[in-house]
Amino acid sequence: SPFAAGERLYRTGDLARWMEDGNVDFIGRIDNQAKIRGYRIETGEIESQLLRVEGVREAVVLVRSDANGQKALCAYYTPDTGAELAVNDLRGALAQELPGYMIPSYFVEMERLPLTPNGKIDRKALPAPEGEAGSGTEYIAPRNELETKLAAIWQEVLGLAKEIGVHDNFFDIGGHSLRATTLAGKVFKELNVNLPLRDVFRHSTIAAMAEAIARMERREHEAIPQAEEREYYPLSSAQKRLFIQHTLDGADQLYNMPELVQVEGEFDLDRLEAALRKLITRHESLRTGFEIVKAEAVQRIYPQVDFAIEHHQADKEDAAQIEQIVRSFVRPFDLGKPPLLRAGVIELEPNLHILLFDMHHMVSDGVSMAIVIDEFSSFYAGEELPPLRIQYKDYAVWQQSKAHRERIGRQEAYWLQTFEGELPTADLPMDYERSAARSYExxxxxxxxxxxxSARLRELAAERESTLFMVLLAAYTVLLSKYSGQEDLVVGTPVAGRTNADLEPVIGMFVNTLAIRNRPSGDKTFLSYLEEVKETALGAFENQDYPFEDLVERLNVKREPGRFPLFDAVFDLQNIEERDAELEGVSLKTYELDHLEEAKFDLTLFMYENNGALSGGFFYATKLFKEAMIRTLTEDYLRVLSQIAENPQLELSRIECHKPAAGAKSAVDTIEFAF
Known part of the structure; x- marks a missing residue:
C-alpha cells in the first residue's frame, strides 16, 4: 500500500480539482506552470478554458519569448470541422473566465497539432507565432508624436513587449492603482505634465489620455538633486518611524524581511557571494548605518562593510533542524552596524540548497526586494549595470528640504480636511483585553x-470604472462596520511611495501608509458606497507624498497604550510584482516556512491574485483574537463579497454577517448587527 509507513507516494505532477458531483477534473501538468510579469500562471487552466469554447477541438498553451526577450503566452488550437473561429471571439470567451494576465498574447490556428512517437503533443515542434500580439481591441497605431510617447511609457509601466493600440484600455491590459501611480510619475518626468491620478481613470486609453494631456499646462519635472557629501545625513520620514519602532520592547525583529529560496542544481557559492558584494557596492543604502547625533537619529554611509555568507548543513528530511537554522539566521539587526543585510546557505545535498536572505526594512521595501533579485541575477550572470544617478540619501535630503516641504503643503491641507472634527475609532470585538504593553505576536x-x-468582482470594478482594490476595500470596510457597529472608519493601506520616477532603480525604504477614511452607513447601496470609496481612494493616492508620521503629529493624535495611531485595521492588495531570480544551471522555488509571524497591526487583510482567482488572508494579533474569531471573520468577508457580486444595489444594512463568537470583548458596550 502506498499509505504504509516508510513508503513513498508517487508524485505524478498532474493537476486536478474535485468537482461538485464528485468527479475529478484534470487541468494539466504542474510542470506547465509559468511566471509572467510577476503572475504565476497554470497554462493547463488556460487550455482547459479554451477547450470549453464552442468550435475548439484541441488546444495547447506555451510560454514563448518574443523578439525583445519578453515572455508571452501563445495559444495553439485546432477547430472542429467547419468551425470558423475569430481570434477576438476566442480572446473574448477567455476573458469571461480568466483575468487579463492569463489571456494569451498570440493565437495560432493549426490544422492539427504535432505529436511525438508516443502520441503526445510535441510542444517543441509547435511553430513560433508570427506578427504582433493583440489585446482584443482593433489595433490602431499611434497617430502622432504624443501618442507614440505615451505608448512607449505604457509599455514600460505594464512590462509589455507587444504594440499597444490607441484604443487599448490601461486597466484591461494589466493596469491597476499602483501602476497608475507609476504611469503618472513617468508622464510627469518624460512629458513635463502633471497628470492627476484620477485622470488616468477618466482617460484610460492612449487616444483619450493624449487628448487630455494636450490641454494641460506644461511643468518641469522635479529631478531629485544629488546631496552634498557630508559625514551623515537625515533620515527620511519612513525611516524615522521605523527607527523608533525598532527600539520598542519586542519589536527588534518586527521589520526584518526574510526570504528563503530552494536551489536545485549546480550552485556556485563563490559567484553568489561576489554578486552580493557587487550589489552592496552599487547601493549606498546597503552600506548605511544609523546612530544618534546631537539627540537626533541620522544615517551614515560607509565606503566599505564586512560581508560574508553564513554556511550551514542539514538533513533535507529533518524539518525541525532546518527550522532551527532559519530561526537562528533571522535575528535582530544592530542598526549601527551595516550591512543591514545578511545571506546564508543551508546545504541539504551537493546539488540541493536553501538560500537564506534577510534585510531590515530601514534599507529596503517590497519594490527594493524586486530590484535586489533582478540585479543579483544580473551580477551572478556576469553582467554589468550602469551607475545610479542618485542614491537613497539624496532622496532623504530632498524629502526633508524646505523647498519640498513647501511643495507638499497642498497635500497636507487635503489630509487635515479629511480628518477634521472628532477622529473615529473602530473597536472590533476581541477575545482578550487589550494590554497597555503592545505585543507583536x-x-x-x-x-x-x-x-x-473573483471574475464577477473584476467585472464589477470594470463596470464602475474603479479597480479591484476599491471593490475589495469597500467590502472590507462594510465588514468592519458590521463588527464594530460604527459607520465612520479609518483603514490603513501601504503605498510604494515612489511617485517620482527618479526613484525606480533605488534600493531603500520608501513605503508610506495612507489612512483612508470611509463612511459605510447602512442606508447606502453598495454601488453608491463604492463610488464614495473610489473618490476617497483616489484622493488619498493623489496626496500620498504627505508622510503619515507628519499627519499624526499635525492632528495631535492621542497615543493610546498598545494601539497604532488613527487605525488598527489594514488592507493590502499585493500588487508588487514578484520576481524570480533566474540563475544559470539551477532551478529555484520559494521555500515556505510558516513560523516567522509577527503582527504589526491588530488586523491586516491581505489579498493577491492566484492563478486567475483571488486569494488572501488575515494577519492578526494573537494577544487580541483567537483563531475561531478570525475564521468567522473570514467566512463573513467571503459572504460580503458574494452578496455584493450578486446584487451590487443591495443596501449596506441588508448585507448579512454572522455575529462574533460569544464572549468576545469590545470597547463598546453593545453591538448591533444589521442583517
Whole structure:
C-alpha cells in the first residue's frame, strides 16, 4: 500500500480539482506552470478554458519569448470541422473566465497539432507565432508624436513587449492603482505634465489620455538633486518611524524581511557571494548605518562593510533542524552596524540548497526586494549595470528640504480636511483585553475566493470604472462596520511611495501608509458606497507624498497604550510584482516556512491574485483574537463579497454577517448587527 509507513507516494505532477458531483477534473501538468510579469500562471487552466469554447477541438498553451526577450503566452488550437473561429471571439470567451494576465498574447490556428512517437503533443515542434500580439481591441497605431510617447511609457509601466493600440484600455491590459501611480510619475518626468491620478481613470486609453494631456499646462519635472557629501545625513520620514519602532520592547525583529529560496542544481557559492558584494557596492543604502547625533537619529554611509555568507548543513528530511537554522539566521539587526543585510546557505545535498536572505526594512521595501533579485541575477550572470544617478540619501535630503516641504503643503491641507472634527475609532470585538504593553505576536489564516466570484468582482470594478482594490476595500470596510457597529472608519493601506520616477532603480525604504477614511452607513447601496470609496481612494493616492508620521503629529493624535495611531485595521492588495531570480544551471522555488509571524497591526487583510482567482488572508494579533474569531471573520468577508457580486444595489444594512463568537470583548458596550 502506498499509505504504509516508510513508503513513498508517487508524485505524478498532474493537476486536478474535485468537482461538485464528485468527479475529478484534470487541468494539466504542474510542470506547465509559468511566471509572467510577476503572475504565476497554470497554462493547463488556460487550455482547459479554451477547450470549453464552442468550435475548439484541441488546444495547447506555451510560454514563448518574443523578439525583445519578453515572455508571452501563445495559444495553439485546432477547430472542429467547419468551425470558423475569430481570434477576438476566442480572446473574448477567455476573458469571461480568466483575468487579463492569463489571456494569451498570440493565437495560432493549426490544422492539427504535432505529436511525438508516443502520441503526445510535441510542444517543441509547435511553430513560433508570427506578427504582433493583440489585446482584443482593433489595433490602431499611434497617430502622432504624443501618442507614440505615451505608448512607449505604457509599455514600460505594464512590462509589455507587444504594440499597444490607441484604443487599448490601461486597466484591461494589466493596469491597476499602483501602476497608475507609476504611469503618472513617468508622464510627469518624460512629458513635463502633471497628470492627476484620477485622470488616468477618466482617460484610460492612449487616444483619450493624449487628448487630455494636450490641454494641460506644461511643468518641469522635479529631478531629485544629488546631496552634498557630508559625514551623515537625515533620515527620511519612513525611516524615522521605523527607527523608533525598532527600539520598542519586542519589536527588534518586527521589520526584518526574510526570504528563503530552494536551489536545485549546480550552485556556485563563490559567484553568489561576489554578486552580493557587487550589489552592496552599487547601493549606498546597503552600506548605511544609523546612530544618534546631537539627540537626533541620522544615517551614515560607509565606503566599505564586512560581508560574508553564513554556511550551514542539514538533513533535507529533518524539518525541525532546518527550522532551527532559519530561526537562528533571522535575528535582530544592530542598526549601527551595516550591512543591514545578511545571506546564508543551508546545504541539504551537493546539488540541493536553501538560500537564506534577510534585510531590515530601514534599507529596503517590497519594490527594493524586486530590484535586489533582478540585479543579483544580473551580477551572478556576469553582467554589468550602469551607475545610479542618485542614491537613497539624496532622496532623504530632498524629502526633508524646505523647498519640498513647501511643495507638499497642498497635500497636507487635503489630509487635515479629511480628518477634521472628532477622529473615529473602530473597536472590533476581541477575545482578550487589550494590554497597555503592545505585543507583536501574530498568526495568519488564509482563504481562497472562487474563480467565478473573483471574475464577477473584476467585472464589477470594470463596470464602475474603479479597480479591484476599491471593490475589495469597500467590502472590507462594510465588514468592519458590521463588527464594530460604527459607520465612520479609518483603514490603513501601504503605498510604494515612489511617485517620482527618479526613484525606480533605488534600493531603500520608501513605503508610506495612507489612512483612508470611509463612511459605510447602512442606508447606502453598495454601488453608491463604492463610488464614495473610489473618490476617497483616489484622493488619498493623489496626496500620498504627505508622510503619515507628519499627519499624526499635525492632528495631535492621542497615543493610546498598545494601539497604532488613527487605525488598527489594514488592507493590502499585493500588487508588487514578484520576481524570480533566474540563475544559470539551477532551478529555484520559494521555500515556505510558516513560523516567522509577527503582527504589526491588530488586523491586516491581505489579498493577491492566484492563478486567475483571488486569494488572501488575515494577519492578526494573537494577544487580541483567537483563531475561531478570525475564521468567522473570514467566512463573513467571503459572504460580503458574494452578496455584493450578486446584487451590487443591495443596501449596506441588508448585507448579512454572522455575529462574533460569544464572549468576545469590545470597547463598546453593545453591538448591533444589521442583517
Amino acid at each position: 501574530g498568526a495568519h489564516l488564509e482563504f481562497d475566493v472562487e474563480a467565478s466570484l
